[in-house]
Each structure stands twice: as C-alpha cells, then as structure tokens.
Amino acid sequence: AGDVAAGQAKAAVCAACHGADGIAVIPGYPNLKGQNEQYIVSSINAYKNKERTGGLAAVMQAQASMLSDADVANLAAYYASLK
Amino acid sequence: AGDVAAGQAKAAVCAACHGADGIAVIPGYPNLKGQNEQYIVSSINAYKNKERTGGLAAVMQAQASMLSDADVANLAAYYASLK
Numbered sequence: 001a002g003d004v005a006a007g008q009a010k011a012a013v014c015a016a017c018h019g020a021d022g023i024a025v026i027p028g029y030p031n032l033k034g035q036n037e038q039y040i041v042s043s044i045n046a047y048k049n050k051e052r053t054g055g056l057a058a059v060m061q062a063q064a065s066m067l068s069d070a071d072v073a074n075l076a077a078y079y080a081s082l083k
Numbered sequence: 084a085g086d087v088a089a090g091q092a093k094a095a096v097c098a099a100c101h102g103a104d105g106i107a108v109i110p111g112y113p114n115l116k117g118q119n120e121q122y123i124v125s126s127i128n129a130y131k132n133k134e135r136t137g138g139l140a141a142v143m144q145a146q147a148s149m150l151s152d153a154d155v156a157n158l159a160a161y162y163a164s165l166k
Contacts, residue, residue, distance in 0.1 A: 024119055024122070027119045027120065027121040027122065028119070028121045028122055028125060029119065029122060030118060030119060030122045030126075031117065031118055031119060031122075034114065035113060035114055036107055036110045036111070036112065036113060036114060037110065038110040038111045039107070039110065039111055039112060039113045039114075042111060042138055042139075043113075046135065046137055046138060046140070049137060051135065051136045051137035051138070051140065052129065052134065052135050052136075053134045053135075054129055054132060054134035055125055055129060055134070056125075057129070057134065
C-alpha cells in the first residue's frame with residue numbers, strides 16, 4: 001500500500017482540479033475523497049496507458065505520464081484516507 | 084438534470100458492484116456516493132462510447148450500452164444525491 005504523507009505532498013498538483021480536500025472544484029471532475037485505493041490506482045494507470053480517451057482524458061493522460069508507480073500508490077493511499 | 088427517484092429504481096443493477104448505498108462492495112470498483120453528477124454522466128458515456136478500455140472497462144461498456152441518455156442522467160442524479 002502507498003504512503004499517505006508522500007501522497008499528500010505529491011497531490012499539490014492534483015488539487016488544482018480535484019480540490020485541496022479531494023472535493024473537485026469543477027463539477028465535470030471527480031471527487032477523490034474517500035475513493036477506493038485500488039480503484040484510484042487502476043484508473044490512474046488506465047490514463048497512463050491511454051486506455052481512457054475522449055473528453056478531458058487527455059489532461060489526465062498527461063498528468064499520469066509524469067507519475068511513477070510509487071507516486072500512483074501514494075496518491076491513491078492519500079485520497080482513500082480522506083474522510 | 085436527472086430524476087433521483089427514477090435513477091434509484093434503475094440503480095438496482097448497479098448496486099451489485101457499486102453497493103446499495105453507492106459504496107462499492109469490491110475495492111477495485113469505485114464508490115459513487117456523492118460523486119459529481121456531471122462527472123458520472125461523462126464517465127458512463129465514455130464507457131458507452133468505448134473511450135474507456137482495458138481492465139474491467141468491458142463490464143461497464145456492456146452495462147452502459149443498455150442505458151438511454153435519460154437513464155444516464157437519472158442515475159447520475161441519484162448517486163450524486165447520496166450523502
């Protein structure tokens with residue numbers, strides 16, 4: 001499982017759209033607060049692998065391409081930990 | 084915007100994976116409780132349009148293919164309404 005504190009540090013960029021507390025600032029974007037850790041990992045990897053396309057997926061493809069596997073695990077642990 | 088009561092009725096099938104209360108029964112699946120209505124619409128349509136592939140996306144492609152635009156709107160309204 002990922003490291004919550006490392007994930008929180010890495011989440012500064014994510015917060016621009018997904019909110020400082022994991023509640024999205026724009027209705028078209030998903031809330032991540034309390035989302036399932038395993039699902040967050042698989043969805044970030046789906047963007048990274050370009051298995052999610054269309055609409056705003058290009059934004060997340062670009063962001064995900066800059067994340068290591070450890071970053072993904074840490075971000076997932078962080079957002080899953082928010083209550 | 085969608086009709087919450089109609090969405091709740093339609094959500095019986097969704098509940099098998101996403102939970103009766105929108106909290107997924109399997110960690111690999113996303114919670115939908117309180118998710119942004121507009122994001123739910125766009126993500127279901129992404130599955131319907133086969134813009135999400137890989138992993139378990141085939142499951143949602145099949146489910147989404149059976150939903151009308153009204154069904155999608157109603158389901159989104161319902162899950163977004165859960166607190």
